[in-house]
Amino acid sequence: MALQYAILSLLSQDEGSGYDLLKAFEHSVANFWSASHPQIYKELAALERRGMVTHRRVVQQGRPNKKIFRITAEGRAELLRWLRKRHGIEGHNSITTLKAFTLHLLEPEEALAKLEEFREDARAELKHYQGIEKDLAPKAKNGDPVMLASYLSLLFGLNYARGYLRWSEQAAELLRERMARPVRKARTA
Amino acid sequence: MALQYAILSLLSQDEGSGYDLLKAFEHSVANFWSASHPQIYKELAALERRGMVTHRRVVQQGRPNKKIFRITAEGRAELLRWLRKRHGIEGHNSITTLKAFTLHLLEPEEALAKLEEFREDARAELKHYQGIEKDLAPKAKNGDPVMLASYLSLLFGLNYARGYLRWSEQAAELLRERMARPVRKARTA
DNA sequence: TGCTACATGTAAAATGTTACATGATTCG
């Protein structure tokens, strides 16, 4: 359902083909949304049936023809209605958190190694976003509202990666404390 | 697929019925995982077929009978195999980020109000977790490994909410800057 | 008397992924 709004949002910036949308999901908005190509084509068809988008066929030589989709006035209105609704904080299913919750199955040393893995992943992710941010920041500060909105969504990802990193360090810290000062399970007879 | 591991993880702490699991997904682990009851019953059946869990029937008077599920040795081994695998940072589809990305459709004033909504939601969420944290922190520091693992997963949620809050404030700040010092779109003929 | 908790399921619909299918062009 929400994928339709992701598509409408992308089309609200610029018209494009299903393939263009696919590339956007793989690159520019991979940060916060992903979709496979069959799903994109399915949702585009559904959106067209509902009058939210239209397309024109573009014949090309040497490469496959394509359909360029454009958002309609109704599509734009629908997107706005959705944007204005209040959704609250969404709880997503987080593999990492589930793993943290399951960490008691590992011996402390291995658990610590696992947290170290999380930390490495987070640092890599953070560096990645920081690279993009450096590029985008000046453009966003002086660019049009579309640029600013893109930048705000990037900042969300950046913040997330930062929180992830801080958490992995904090968690490792707690585990290390525990290892240094182990807990007696019961009276040591 | 991953839901099976969430179920195995819960059962690795304590045996329980499908209904117990449902309540866990609604409360204790709602933070990072959710599931509907049909899905839980289906996955329990699948896990049992694969020998990962077994159940015994408990007959009750005055209320429906129940099936208490228990993880098997193979289930535990499978859960450990999964835990040890490296998953990397998972990209989830975030409604909030999508909305941030779409914010250019609103006039700056309304966009700012939207960000203020995000901030309110984040503050509420953060307060909620902080309440739980106060309760759990002492128990986690002196409790068993299961307690510590639960605590680590709570910390993840806490960090997330903090990041969300900081982002919403940062985003509002950027927008306010922009409103004070608006951008000229092109040469003003 | 009506709502909530307890407790488990099936059926149908929606949503998403993976595999299958095609076919030219460009780059290394």
Add this chain to the structure above:
DNA sequence: CGAATCATGTAACATTTTACATGTAGCA
């Protein structure tokens, strides 16, 4: 010559949500 890019779709499968279905006990 093999892989990647461009470009769109179908089919099969997997996963998830919502609606349907049932029935007791306790609380307000």
